[in-house]
Amino acid sequence: MQLNHAQRELTLKIVYYGPGLSGKTTNLRHLHAKASPEVRGRLLTVETHDDRTLFFDLLPVFFSTSSGFKVKVKLFTVPGQVIHNATRRIVLQGADAVVFIADSRRGATADNNAYWRNLQENMKENNLDPSQVPVVIQFNKKDLPDARTDAEIEESRRRGGEAVVGAVALRGEGVLETFHAVAQAAYRRLDMRAHLARNLGLTEAEFLGQIFRRMDLTGTALAAMYGRAAGEARSGDGR
Amino acid sequence: MNGASGNGASDGVGASRRESVLQRRLSLADMLDLPSFVEVVRSFSELYRVGIKVMDTAGDKLADVKVGHGDFCSYVFGFPEGRSRCTATVARVKDGPVAPVQSARPARGDGAEAAGIIALPCFTGLRYLVMPVRWEGDTLGRVILGPFTPEELADFPPSLTDISGVDLSRAHELVGRVRRVPERTAAQVLVHFGQVLAALVASGQRAFLATQLHIEAMLETHRDLEANNARLAQANTRLKELDRLKSTFLGTVSHELRTPLASIIGYSEMLAEGLAGALNPEQLLYVRTIVEKGESLLNLISSILDLSQIEAGRLRLVMGPVDLGSVIQTAVSSVAPQAQRKGVELEVRLPPLPQPRLAADADKLRQVVVNLLANAVKFTSSGGRVSVVMSEATAQKELAAQGYRVSVEDTGMGIRADQFENIFQSFYQVDGSSTREHGGAGLGLAIVKSLVEGHGGRVSVESEFGRGSRFTVVLPLQPPLSEHGGFSALAPMPSPGGQDRF
Numbered sequence: 142m143q144l145n146h147a148q149r150e151l152t153l154k155i156v157y158y159g160p161g162l163s164g165k166t167t168n169l170r171h172l173h174a175k176a177s178p179e180v181r182g183r184l185l186t187v188e189t190h191d192d193r194t195l196f197f198d199l200l201p202v203f204f205s206t207s208s209g210f211k212v213k214v215k216l217f218t219v220p221g222q223v224i225h226n227a228t229r230r231i232v233l234q235g236a237d238a239v240v241f242i243a244d245s246r247r248g249a250t251a252d253n254n255a256y257w258r259n260l261q262e263n264m265k266e267n268n269l270d271p272s273q274v275p276v277v278i279q280f281n282k283k284d285l286p287d288a289r290t291d292a293e294i295e296e297s298r299r300r301g302g303e304a305v306v307g308a309v310a311l312r313g314e315g316v317l318e319t320f321h322a323v324a325q326a327a328y329r330r331l332d333m334r335a336h337l338a339r340n341l342g343l344t345e346a347e348f349l350g351q352i353f354r355r356m357d358l359t360g361t362a363l364a365a366m367y368g369r370a371a372g373e374a375r376s377g378d379g380r
Numbered sequence: 381m382n383g384a385s386g387n388g389a390s391d392g393v394g395a396s397r398r399e400s401v402l403q404r405r406l407s408l409a410d411m412l413d414l415p416s417f418v419e420v421v422r423s424f425s426e427l428y429r430v431g432i433k434v435m436d437t438a439g440d441k442l443a444d445v446k447v448g449h450g451d452f453c454s455y456v457f458g459f460p461e462g463r464s465r466c467t468a469t470v471a472r473v474k475d476g477p478v479a480p481v482q483s484a485r486p487a488r489g490d491g492a493e494a495a496g497i498i499a500l501p502c503f504t505g506l507r508y509l510v511m512p513v514r515w516e517g518d519t520l521g522r523v524i525l526g527p528f529t530p531e532e533l534a535d536f537p538p539s540l541t542d543i544s545g546v547d548l549s550r551a552h553e554l555v556g557r558v559r560r561v562p563e564r565t566a567a568q569v570l571v572h573f574g575q576v577l578a579a580l581v582a583s584g585q586r587a588f589l590a591t592q593l594h595i596e597a598m599l600e601t602h603r604d605l606e607a608n609n610a611r612l613a614q615a616n617t618r619l620k621e622l623d624r625l626k627s628t629f630l631g632t633v634s635h636e637l638r639t640p641l642a643s644i645i646g647y648s649e650m651l652a653e654g655l656a657g658a659l660n661p662e663q664l665l666y667v668r669t670i671v672e673k674g675e676s677l678l679n680l681i682s683s684i685l686d687l688s689q690i691e692a693g694r695l696r697l698v699m700g701p702v703d704l705g706s707v708i709q710t711a712v713s714s715v716a717p718q719a720q721r722k723g724v725e726l727e728v729r730l731p732p733l734p735q736p737r738l739a740a741d742a743d744k745l746r747q748v749v750v751n752l753l754a755n756a757v758k759f760t761s762s763g764g765r766v767s768v769v770m771s772e773a774t775a776q777k778e779l780a781a782q783g784y785r786v787s788v789e790d791t792g793m794g795i796r797a798d799q800f801e802n803i804f805q806s807f808y809q810v811d812g813s814s815t816r817e818h819g820g821a822g823l824g825l826a827i828v829k830s831l832v833e834g835h836g837g838r839v840s841v842e843s844e845f846g847r848g849s850r851f852t853v854v855l856p857l858q859p860p861l862s863e864h865g866g867f868s869a870l871a872p873m874p875s876p877g878g879q880d881r882f
C-alpha cells in the first residue's frame with residue numbers, strides 16, 4: 142500500500158499468482174471486459190507470441206472517494222513459467238493481497254503445491270509476512286475433466302484459512318467473485334493497519350461499492366449486493 | 381572470488397532490494413519516447429498552424445513548438461507593461477490550475493468538457509486552451525494550445541491598447557500572422573491531440589515497463605546466481621579442507637605407526653637370531669610369526685602413507701635415467717620367494733638387446749612392478765604361472781610417444797570386466813572375503829595407477845574370468861613436462877588455476 146496524504150492518494154496492489162497456464166491472464170481479461178471504462182485503465186499485457194505472460198499483466202482500477210481521496214487498485218499477474226521466478230519475485234514486491242489461481246485438475250496438484258511454496262518463498266524474499274498478506278485461492282478450470290468436485294474444493298477450503306472460490310475463468314465464472322473476495326480481504330487488512338475508515342473516511346462499503354457498482358455483475362450473486370445505484374453514476378470529483 | 385563483484389554476493393542475499401519500477405509512480409517523460417513525441421507535436425502544430433506545449437506536473441517542458449505568434453509576442457514583450465502582463469498570463473497558463481477558476485472558463489467545443497479543457501484569455505485578446513493529461517485517474521501534466529486569435533475577436537482589448545508606446549498598426553500587422561480560428565475548432569484539435577497522446581503513452585508505458593522489468597529480472601537472476609555461487613564456493617572450500625585434513629591425518633598416523641613398528645620388528649629379529657640367547661623351537665616359531673605379521677603390517681602402513689602423500693599432492697618423483705630391464709629384475713627377485721613358496725612359476729622376458737634408459741623414478745617404478753607381480757602371485761594358485769614381458773622402446777599409441785610396454789600376466793582367478801575400473805580405486809577389493817585369505821588392503825593398484833600416471837604413463841587390465849589376467853603398463857621415454865614430479869592431475873580438488881591475467 143502506498144498512502145500519500147499530501148496528494149490524497151491511496152494505491153493498493155493485488156497480485157494474481159499461480160502455476161503457468163492456470164488462467165491468471167484470463168482472469169484479468171475478464172475483469173477488464175466487465176469493468177466500466179471510468180473505473181479502469183487499459184489492460185497492459187506483455188506476452189510472448191504463444192500468449193504466455195513474459196513479465197506481467199497490469200489492470201489499474203481507480204476511483205475517487207466521497208471524501209476526495211484518489212484510490213487506485215493495481216491488479217498484476219505474474220508470469221507462471223518456471224524460468225521466470227526472478228520476475229515473479231519482482232512483481233510480488235509490496236503486494237497487499239494475493240489471488241492464487243490454482244488449476245482444479247487433480248493432475249495439477251503437484252504443480253499447485255510447488256507454486257504455493259514458491260509464493261511463500263518469494264513473499265519472504267520480499268519481506269512480506271505470509272501470515273499477514275491475505276490470499277484468496279481460486280480453483281480454476283472446473284469445466285475440465287479430472288477437475289476436483291465441489292465437495293473436494295470445500296474440503297480444501299476447510300484445510301486452510303484462505304477464502305476459496307471455484308471458477309471457470311474462460312467463461313467468466315467466479316472471476317468477479319474472486320476479485321470481490323480479494324478486494325474485501327485487502328481492504329480489511331489495510332483498515333486494520335492504516336485505519337482507512339477513520340483516517341480517510343473510506344469505509345469497506347464505499348470501497349467495494351465504488352468498484353463493484355461500476356462492474357457488470359450480471360449473472361453473479363454480487364449483482365444483488367451492488368444493483369446499479371443511479372446516484373453513484375456521478376463520480377466523486379466531477380471529471 | 382575475486383575483485384569487486386565478489387563483495388556483492390555476500391551481502392546481497394535477502395538484503396535491501398532495489399524498489400521495482402512497478403512500485404514507482406511514472407512521470408509523463410518515463411512513458412514517452414521524447415524524440416519521436418516531439419516530432420508528433422511538431423507535425424500537429426504545423427498542420428494546424430498553432431503552437432503546442434506539453435508539460436509534466438513538475439513544470440518541465442516535454443515539447444514546445446511555436447508557430448506564428450512569436451513576432452507579435454516579442455513586440456508586445458518589448459514594452460515594460462507588456463512584459464509584466466505577458467509574464468502573468470504565461471504563469472497562469474503554465475502553473476495555474478487546469479480548472480475553470482482564476483479567469484479560466486470551460487472551453488467550448490465537442491468533447492472539450494469531457495477532456496477538461498479550459499480557455500484562458502491573454503491580455504492581448506489572444507487565447508490559450510489548456511488540457512490536463514490524465515492517465516488512469518492521475519493527472520500527469522498539461523497540453524497548452526495557443527495562443528491563437530479567436531475568430532470572434534473584433535479588435536484589441538484595452539489591456540493591450542492602454543500600454544503606452546504600442547503602435548497599433550504595427551500590432552495589427554503582426555497579429556495577422558497569428559492563426560485565426562474559432563475556439564471550437566481549436567478545442568477539437570486539442571481533443572484529437574489528447575487521443576494521440578493517450579495512444580503514445582499507452583505504448584510508451586508498455587515499452588518502458590517491459591524494458592525496465594527485463595533489466596530488473598536480469599539483475600535479480602544474477603543476484604540469485606551469485607548467492608548460489610557463493611554457497612557452492614563455500615561448500616567447495618570446506619570439502620577441500622576436509623580432504624586435505626584426511627590426507628594429513630593419514631600421513632601423520634602412518635608415520636607415527638611405522639617408527640615403533642620398525643623397532644618391534646627389529647627387536648624380534650634380534651631375538652630370532654639368538655642375540656639375546658638361544659630360543660627353543662617353539663619360541664622361535666612365535667618370534668618369526670611376530671616378524672612376519674609385523675612386516676605385513678608395515679607394508680600396509682607404507683601403502684597408506686604413499687597413497688595419502690599422492691592424494692595430498694606431496695609425492696615427489698626423483699627423476700633420473702633408469703634401466704627398466706634391471707628395475708624389473710629387482711622386482712622379480714623380491715617376489716620370487718613368495719612365488720616359490722606357493723608353487724607358482726615365474727617367467728621374465730626382456731628385450732635381447734640393451735634398451736635406452738627412460739627418465740623416471742627407479743624406486744617408484746620398482747614399486748609398480750612389485751605390486752603387479754605380488755597381485756599376480758597372490759591371485760594365482762599353485763601350479764600356475766606368472767610372466768613379466770617388457771617390450772623394446774617403440775612408439776606407443778596410448779601416449780602418442782616413444783616408450784615401453786610392460787605386461788604382468790598370470791594364469792590365476794581372473795577379474796570380471798565390470799570390476800576393471802573399481803580395482804584401481806583405493807581400498808577396493810573384488811571379494812571382501814579375500815582379505816582374510818590373501819591379506820592386503822586394496823591399495824596396491826591405486827598406488828600403481830597414481831605412480832604410472834605420475835610418470836605420464838597408462839595402466840590397463842585385460843582378463844578372462846577364471847583363466848587369468850594381464851596388467852599392462854605403458855611408460856613414455858620422457859614424461860611430459862607438465863607432469864614432471866607433480867601430480868596435479870591427481871590432486872583431489874585442483875585449485876582454480878593461478879593468478880588473474882587481466
Ligand SMILES: Nc1nc2c(ncn2[C@@H]2O[C@H](COP(=O)(O)OP(=O)(O)OP(=O)(O)O)[C@@H](O)[C@H]2O)c(=O)[nH]1
Pocket residue numbers: 160161162163164165166167168192193194195218219220221222281282283284285308309310311312
Ligand atoms: N478449459 C478452461 N481453460 C481455461 C480456463 N481459464 C483459462 N483457460 C485457458 O488456459 C490457457 C492459459 O490461460 P492464461 O490465462 O494465459 O494462463 P496464465 O496463468 O496467465 O499463464 P502464464 O501467463 O503462462 O503464467 C488459455 O488457453 C486459457 O484459455 C478455464 O476456466 N477452463
Ligand SMILES: Nc1ncnc2c1ncn2[C@@H]1O[C@H](COP(=O)(O)OP(=O)(O)OP(=O)(O)O)[C@@H](O)[C@H]1O
Pocket residue numbers: 683755756759790792793794795803804808809810811814819820821822823824825826849
Ligand atoms: N592379478 C589379479 N588377478 C585377480 N584379481 C586381481 C589381480 N590383481 C588385482 N586383483 C583384484 O583387484 C583388487 C585390488 O587389488 P589391489 O592390488 O589394489 O589390492 P590388494 O592386492 O587386495 O591389496 P594390497 O595391494 O593393498 O595389498 C584385489 O583385491 C583383487 O580382487
Ligand SMILES: [Mg+2]
Pocket residue numbers: 165166167192193194218219220221
Ligand atoms: Mg499470463
Ligand SMILES: [Mg+2]
Pocket residue numbers: 751754755820823824825
Ligand atoms: Mg595388491
